[in-house]
Amino acid sequence: LYSCTFSWREEVQTDCCLGGNRNVTILLWYRPFNTPMSLEGDVCWDLYHIPRCRLVDQHFLFPSADVVVFHNRELINGQQKLPLDLPRPQGQRWAWMSMESPAHNGNLQQYANIFNMTISYRRDADITVPYGELLPIEAGGHLEEDVPLNKSTLVCWVVSNFQNYHKRSQVYKELNAVVPVKVYGRWSGTPLSDEVLLPTISQCYFYLAFENSIAKDYITEKLWWNSYKGGAVPVVLGPPISDYKDVAPPNSFIHVDEFASVHVLGKFLQKLAEDKETYNEYFSWKQQWKVKMFSDWRENLCKICVQYNSLPQHKVYSDLEAWDKNNNTTFIGKL
Ligand SMILES: *[C@@H]1O[C@H](CO)[C@@H](O)[C@H](O)[C@H]1NC(C)=O
Ligand SMILES: *[C@@H]1O[C@H](CO)[C@@H](O)[C@H](O)[C@H]1NC(C)=O
Ligand SMILES: *[C@@H]1O[C@H](CO)[C@@H](O)[C@H](O)[C@H]1NC(C)=O
Numbered sequence: 376l377y378s379c380t381f382s383w384r385e386e387v388q389t390d391c392c393l394g395g396n397r398n399v400t401i402l403l404w405y406r407p408f409n410t411p412m413s414l415e416g417d418v419c420w421d422l423y424h425i426p427r428c429r430l431v432d433q434h435f436l437f438p439s440a441d442v443v444v445f446h447n448r449e450l451i452n453g454q455q456k457l458p459l460d461l462p463r464p465q466g467q468r469w470a471w472m473s474m475e476s477p478a479h480n481g482n483l484q485q486y487a488n489i490f491n492m493t494i495s496y497r498r499d500a501d502i503t504v505p506y507g508e509l510l511p512i513e514a515g516g517h518l519e520e521d522v523p524l525n526k527s528t529l530v531c532w533v534v535s536n537f538q539n540y541h542k543r544s545q546v547y548k549e550l551n552a553v554v555p556v557k558v559y560g561r562w563s564g565t566p567l568s569d570e571v572l573l574p575t576i577s578q579c580y581f582y583l584a585f586e587n588s589i590a591k592d593y594i595t596e597k598l599w600w601n602s603y604k605g606g607a608v609p610v611v612l613g614p615p616i617s618d619y620k621d622v623a624p625p626n627s628f629i630h631v632d633e634f635a636s637v638h639v640l641g642k643f644l645q646k647l648a649e650d651k652e653t654y655n656e657y658f659s660w661k662q663q664w665k666v667k668m669f670s671d672w673r674e675n676l677c678k679i680c681v682q683y684n685s686l687p688q689h690k691v692y693s694d695l696e697a698w699d700k701n702n703n704t705t706f707i708g709k710l
Contacts, residue, residue, distance in 0.1 A: 399680045400429045402440035405455050407472070407672055408448065419677035428680030430673060438464055442679055444494065447473035451481035457489065468686070470494050470679070471695060474504070474669075478588040483696040490692045494675065497592045498621070501690075502682060504675040505592075507599025508622065509664035528557045529648055530610070531579035533572070533601065535561035536587065543585035543612050546637055553641030556583070576605030580648040581629070586613035591701055594619065596668065598628070603666045608657045610644070624660040 406412065419428035437443065437458065449455035463469075472494040473480055492501035530550070537544060550556055559565045559575065567575055576582050582605060584597040591614055598619075602609035609628045611619060616630045634640040647654050669675065692698055 396427070398427045398429050399442070399683045400431060400436065400440045401676050401679050402434075402436055402443045403430065403432045403672075403676060404434070404443055404445050404458070405449060406432075407446035410672060412671070412673055414673075418673055419680060422671075423674055423677050425677045425680055428677050430676055434458075437461055440464075440467060441683070442468045442470050442492070444470045444472055444676060444679075445490075447471060447475070447480055447483075450486075451483075468492050470502070471692070472675075473699075474506070476586075476588040476590040476593045477700045478590065480699050483699050486692075486695045488691055488693050490695060491690050492686065493692065493695075493698070494679070496594070499592075501686060502675070502679055504669060504678065505622065506595045507603075507666055507668045509624070509660070510667045512663060512665050526578055526580050526648075528579045529554055530556045530581045530583065530644060531576055531607065532556055532558050532583040532585070533560040533567060533576070534558065534563070534585075535566070537562035541587060542589060543583075543587070546585065546612055546631060547583065549637035550583075550641050553638050554645055572601070573605045576601055576607050579605075579607045580654070581610050581644055582607035584609040584611045584613075584628075586611075589613060592618055594622065598623070599666055600668055602628070606658075608647075608654070610640070624664065626657060627660045628657075 403414075414430050414432055418430045419425040431440070445455070445457060450457065457469075468491040469489060470492045471486065471490040474496055494500060494502040494504060496505050497503065532547060534543075534547075539545075547556060547558075557579070559567050582597075582602045584602045586593055586595060586597065589612075594611075594613055598609050598611060601607075610631065611628050612631045613619070616632055619628060619630060629640075629644075631637070631640060634643065
């Protein structure tokens, strides 16, 4: 059975483990970003061993769908519309899905009182789909190489979208004045293909896992893939330290906020790279955890079925905009 464990800390047993016999139908109203994906066969079972979960995209199945999923991007840019003219069957839930930070979700005021559930990287979404997570290495499982060797560059950064107003751009400039930062990506005219991304990062002691916007729980593949998989110690800039501590092991990352100034941070990185023993301790988590990435929309959609029986009976996001922008948690009728 698909593991019911979604957090590296807690083992959450949900009803998926306890039974419930009927098939749940998840209707994906359109493909996010037009991403091609096959829904042939029993996708959730075949790919993820999630039973009794029917993932479909045919609009004629609307009357029998338990959950209808709408990806935010196509709604806000006008490519897609909600089927507000169709009578909504009793008990059917409409799900709002986005992996973007609030800064890129647009104005959601027009979607008040429409959605019953949210699918997002946020931990307080109804269905949480993080960009990545750490899973315990099972006994006898494959142990990743713990400390990557052969480092030649102190600090690396990959950036394609450089904007002066981004907080990360200011931090980069200040840091680069203290220690050399090697910059890759479209902005510096040295884009890295998928094949060379991780090998390049692996030569760096530190990787700037700087998010493009600062938002609650918004921790992307810059941490999970680029840094952890690439084998460089992440220097993170994003949500507060506590958000990182809740999803990543202590002593596996360095948070910009831990330092009185970027200058102090730069000096710290310089010293740490020279102290092999202390530096290597930043990789000790690899003895217990392995990185699992968000890689397929279908897996996240199938996850709905895993949690289906523990969704509140009645819930409406009366102010989705406020929820998204995290002004206050506004919905009616939770539990
Ligand atoms: C559930 O779906 C499976 C696979 O599509 C099908 O074989 C089975 O008959 C369905 N069960 C019910 C109760 O509808
Ligand atoms: C170490 O890195 C250099 C490039 O910096 C590369 O030429 C060499 O093959 C690497 N050695 C190993 C053992 O990976
Ligand atoms: C879903 O939201 C609609 C629209 O507000 C509401 O009428 C319906 O009762 C809700 N359904 C559930 C299962 O919460």
